[in-house]
Amino acid sequence: MEKQKKKTIQMPHTYVIIFAVVVLCAVLTYLIPVGSFQTQEISYMMGDTEKTRTVIVADSFTYAVDEAGNRVRSGVPLFGTEDFGGQGMLNYVFEGLTSGDKNGSAVGIVAFILVIGGAFGIVMRTGAVDAGIHAMIRKTKGREIILIPVLFTLFSLGGAVFGMGEEAIPFAMVIVPLTIAMGYDAVVAVCVTYVATQIGFGTSWMNPFGLAIAQGIAGVPVLSGAGFRIVMWAVFTLAGVLFTMAYARKIKKNPQSSVAYESDAYYRNQMAQSDAAAAPFTLGQGLVLVSILVTIVWTVWGVVVEGYYIPEIASQFFVMGLVAGIIGCIFHLNGMRPSDMASSFQSGAADLVGAALVVGMAQGIVIVLGGTDPTTPSVMNTILYTLGNLLSGVPGVLAAWLMYVFQSLFNFVVVSGSGQAALTMPIMAPLADLAGITRQVAVLAYQLGDGLTNLIVPTSGCLLGVLGVARLEWGKWAKFQIKMQGMLFVLSTIFVVVAVMIGFA
Template sequence: MDKKRKKKFEMPHTYVIIFFVVLFAALLTYLIPAGTFETKEVTYDKSGSEETRTVLIPDSFSVAEENAQQGTSLFEPFGGAGLLNYVFEGLVSGDKWGSAVGVVAFILIIGGAFGIIMKTRAVEEGILSVIDRTKGKEVLIIPIMFFLFSLGGAVFGMGEEAIAFAMILVPLVVALGYDAITGIMITYVATQIGFATSWMNPFGVAIAQGVSDVPVLSGTPFRFTMWVIFTAIGTFYTWRYASAVKKDPTRSLAYKSDQYFRDDFEQKDLKVNFKFGHALVILTVVLGVAWIIWGVIQHAYYIPEIASQFFTIGLVAGIIGVIFKLNNMRVNDIAEGFAQGAKDLLPAALVVGMAKGIIIILGGDDPATASVLNTVLHSAGQVFEGVPEVISAWLMFLFQSVFNFFVVSGSGQAALTMPLMAPLADIAGVTRQVAVLAFQLGDGLTNIIVPTSAALMGTLGAARLDWSNWFRFIFKFQLLLFGLASVFVIVAVLVNFN
C-alpha cells in the first residue's frame, strides 16, 4: 500500500502552484525589460450617465531603460517587492475597492456572516424542508438555479456574491445526492457564463464598449443569442454530470471533501424541525439579497457596500437566533459563529493575496508605471498586424483569455487592453465590436479556472474543494467553452458584427 501511495501522482496544493508561478514571474523580470505607456482620461456615455476611465495610449509605449533587465531581488526591505515579499505585499495591495486587501476583507466578512447564519441552523432545517417537499423533483433545482445565476452574471455582473450562495446551495445539493462540484456549477460557473456572454454587464462589456468608442449596450441581439446558447449548454452539461454523480457518488472528485457536509447532516436529527424563527432567518437572507441586487443595479454598490450588507444580514440573523433560541443560541454564539465562518474561508482569502503577488512581482498593472506586464501587453499587440481577419480576431480572444490570468478584474482588464485592442482591430480589418466580443469572452470564461480569481477561490473555499481537484474536473468543460467561444468570434467576423 505504501509503494502504491508513493507512485500515485498527487496534484500540488494551490499555494504550491502559485509559488512556482511567482518564481516564473520573477524569472521573466530578468528576461523581459519593463515598459510604460502614457495614459489619458476617456469619457463615455453609459445609460444616460457620464463615465470616466483612465486608459493607456497605444502608440506611447516605451522601454524604461533604467529598469530594463534589472530583475527581481530575493528580498526587499522597507515595503519593497522582492520574491519572498510576495505573500505580504499581495495581501496588503490595492484598496477597499478591489484586489487584494478589499477582496480579502470581503471574503472573510462574507464567511463570518454566513457562519452566524449557519449557527442558527436555519439553512440545515431549510434544506431538510426542501428535500421533504421536492422528492422526485430534485433535478429541477439544477436548471432553475443555473438560469438564475447566469442571468445575474449577465445583468449586474454577479461574481463574488456567488461565494455566499455556495455556502447555502452546496450543502443542499450534497444532501440531495449530488456533490459540491454541482453546487459550484449552478452558482459561480453559471455567473461567469452570464458575465462572459452578457449584453449589458456594467463591469465588463459596458466599460469595454465605452473605452473602445463603441455605443454602450450595442450589439444586444447577437450577445443575447450567445447568452441563451451558452447557458443552455452549461445547464445540460451540469445536469448530465449531476445525474451521473447521483447514480454513483464515489465517481465525484469531491467525494472525500463532501464528507464534511454528509457528516454534518448525519450527526444531527434529520427530522424536519423548521420553526418560525428559521423562517425569519431565511426571510432575512432573501430580503438581504434583494437589497444587495437593488444596490448594485441602482447605485453601483461594490465590495465595501456589499460586504457591509452581508454583515448586516448575518447580524440580524444572529439576533433572531438568540431571540427564538434557535440551536440554543446565546449572544456569544453570534461572535463564535462569525469567527468560525471567517476561519473557514481564510485559505481562500490567502490565495487572493498570493495570486496578487504574481502581478506585483511583474511590476503591477498600472500602465503608467514601468512593468514587465506592460511590455508583454505591448508585444502581444504587435502579433495581430498583417494577419487575416478571422485569425486576428481569434488571436485577440486567445490573448484576452491568457491575460485574464494576470488581471482578473473585468473593468481593469478592459481599461488596460481595450485601448490597445480597439485600434489594432481597425488595422486588422475587424470591427471594434468584435474586439469587445473577444475581450468579454476571454475575460469571463477563464474566470472559471484561473486560481488568480478571488471569486473562484472563495467559492471553492465555501465548497471545501481544493483547486487542483476543481482543475481536473473543469478542464474538459473549459475546452468546450473555449471552442464554442471561438466559433462565435469567427461567426462575428464573418457577419461583420458591428
C-alpha cells in the first residue's frame, strides 16, 4: 500500500512575503494620490527634563496637484531614477539596507545584528555556554519549567521599564540552546526573551521610547495613568507566562509537534557532538560566563542611566566577545587560539546575515510607499490621512477599539514606536476629543497596537533578528504566534473597552 501524505499549507519564505508586499505597495503608488502634512515642534515635560518632538499638524493634510489641479499619483518606477532619488521597486533591497543611520533602521540595526552575531560566535566557540547549560540542567533536573516564569517576567520588566527590544537578540543567543537542551524548543526561547519584552513594552507605565513620547504629543501628563497600566502589565505578563508554559509542556511531551523541530536539529546536533554534558565545569568557562553577566549589567546600566542605544550596545557586546576570546585562549578552551577568535567572529556574523538582509528588505516597503517624512508628498501620508478620517464620527467604545486596530495595522509599515507616535498621535488625539473619549485612551490604543503586533509583523527588524538567532523562519513562527496574537488581541480589546467605560484619564 502506498502511504498517503497529508497535504499541508506551505508558508512562503520571509523574502517571498516581503517581495509580495513590495509589489502590492508599488501598485498602490499608481492608484493612490500623494499628499503631505505640515509639521510643528512641540515641547513636553518628562520629569524635570523638557523634551521636544517634530509632529504633524492634524488638519494640515493636502493632496499634491499638478498645474491643471489634478491630484498627482507618483507611481514608483521599476528602477530608480533621479526624479525618485534613485529609488525604485526592484532596488528596494539596496535602498532599504542603506537607509537610516547608525542609530536606527535599517543600516544601524543591520550592523548591530552582525556585530552581535560575531561577538557571540566567539563566546560559543569557547564552549562555556554549552558547559553552563549542562551544569544548569544537572541542578534543575525535573524543575526546568520554573525558568520560564522567571525569565519571562524579567524580560517583560525590561520592556516596560526601559523599552527593551533590540537587546533581546544577544540574550536569545544564550537562551535558545538552553531551552532546547532542557527539552523545549526555540519557540519557548523567543517567547521568554523577545515576546516578553514586547508585552512589557506594549503595556508599560513608564517606557520612555513609546508611552512617554505618545503622551507628550497627545498633551497628556507624561507617565500618568500608571496604576491602570501596572495592572494591565501584570495581567498581560501572567497571560504570556501561562501560554508559554502550556506550550512548553506540550513540546516536552511531544517534541515533534514543534514548528521548530526541524530547525532545532542544528542545536541538538551541536549538543550531541559536545563533550560538555560529561565534562566538569572549569574556571575558564566560569570566567567566560561572568563576562556575559557583567556585559548584561553594563548594558542595563548604560541604557537606563546613560541612554545607550544601538551603537553603544553593539560596542559593549563586541568587548564581551573580545574578552571571552582572550579568556578562551589563556585557558585553551576547546583548544582555542587567537586565529580562532577571528574565524569564530566571521562565522557568527555569517549566521545572522539572512536576518540582517530581511531588515533592509522590510525597510524597502516604507521606501516604496514614499518614506515617513510627513512634509514630502507620499502614498504613506495619504494612507495615514484616509485611515484617520475613517475613525471620525464614530462613537465611544467603537472609536477607541478602531484606534487600536488602526495602530496595529499601521505598525506593519512603521515599526518604530517613537516614529509611529509622531505620525499618528497628532491625528488620534483630536479624534478622541470628537468621539468623546479621553486622550489617555487614545494613547492606550497606540501602545497596545504598536507593541503587541511587533510579535508577528514580518517587517520588524528586531523580531527577525531574534528569529535569525533561533534559526526559525517567519512563516513557522507565525503559525505558532497567531494563537498567542489572538489571545493578546482579546485582552487588548477588553482593556480598551474598560478604559473607555471608566473614563481612563
